[in-house]
Amino acid sequence: xxxxxxxxxxxxxxxxxxxxxxLLTLDQMPQAIEGITTGGGSKKAEGTFTLAxxxxxxxxTHNLGTTKIAVxxxxxxxxxxxxxxxxxxxNFINLYPFIQGQVWTLDFTVYNSGKFPEPVLVDIDTExxxxxxxxxxxxxxxxxxxxxxQGTFYGEILSGYTITDNTFYYNNQFSSGTYKYVVWELx
Amino acid sequence: MAEKxxxxxxxxxxxxxxxxxxxxxxxxxEYNRIFDIIKNIPQAxxxxxxxxxxxxxxxxxxxLPEEE
Numbered sequence: 714x715x716x717x718x719x720x721x722x723x724x725x726x727x728x729x730x731x732x733x734x735x736l737l738t739l740d741q742m743p744q745a746i747e748g749i750t751t752g753g754g755s756k757k758a759e760g761t762f763t764l765a766x767x768x769x770x771x772x773x774t775h776n777l778g779t780t781k782i783a784v785x786x787x788x789x790x791x792x793x794x795x796x797x798x799x800x801x802x803x804n805f806i807n808l809y810p811f812i813q814g815q816v817w818t819l820d821f822t823v824y825n826s827g828k829f830p831e832p833v834l835v836d837i838d839t840e841x842x843x844x845x846x847x848x849x850x851x852x853x854x855x856x857x858x859x860x861x862x863q864g865t866f867y868g869e870i871l872s873g874y875t876i877t878d879n880t881f882y883y884n885n886q887f888s889s890g891t892y893k894y895v896v897w898e899l900x
Numbered sequence: 901m902a903e904k905x906x907x908x909x910x911x912x913x914x915x916x917x918x919x920x921x922x923x924x925x926x927x928x929x930e931y932n933r934i935f936d937i938i939k940n941i942p943q944a945x946x947x948x949x950x951x952x953x954x955x956x957x958x959x960x961x962x963x964l965p966e967e968e
Contacts, residue, residue, distance in 0.1 A: 760920015765938045766949055771908035774921035894920065
């Protein structure tokens, strides 16, 4: 790889993090990198729930207090998707203060149950109705094995939840079946 | 840390069960029994739904409200 290609690759890497499509000069790159805010997360709580009927998930307790958390809920075992009911969700919730555009990288593995024709992971609600339901900043690192080993997501504050310091409650209905939930504390 | 088991629901019905911290804690054998019952929920006729009564762990057929 020649020097020009290497610089282009660096520029592409920066743009992938900033969401910009602007070309960068060499002088602009350090500042652009400085402006990237990222963080990680550590898994703090997980469990399962089984819904007898299409219904709202139960109140989930994480006992992390007022902090930044991300939650993923995904089916395990057999879930029959029903129109109008959710099967997958990965959301950032309980974000204090509201942070938009910040990126967290979470390590996790989600396997498709096989009941779905293709991965249909993320259904992100946002506070602003004008936002697309699939967050523009969300990368989709699904592999051909239908699993995610790592995800990078932009922080969005969400509607559709009832949140207290230590619990959250998802207000939308899920298809009957068994789901796993994982809660990360973001750092 | 040992796994904890829960049921959740309202009005005397069990809507589901799970692990983690979700609702009313039960012991593993109760969880396994309820999980099996839920996984074998009978097929309800159109416009009806089976709900699991907590007092006797039997399914009750309930008519769903009409959609507005």
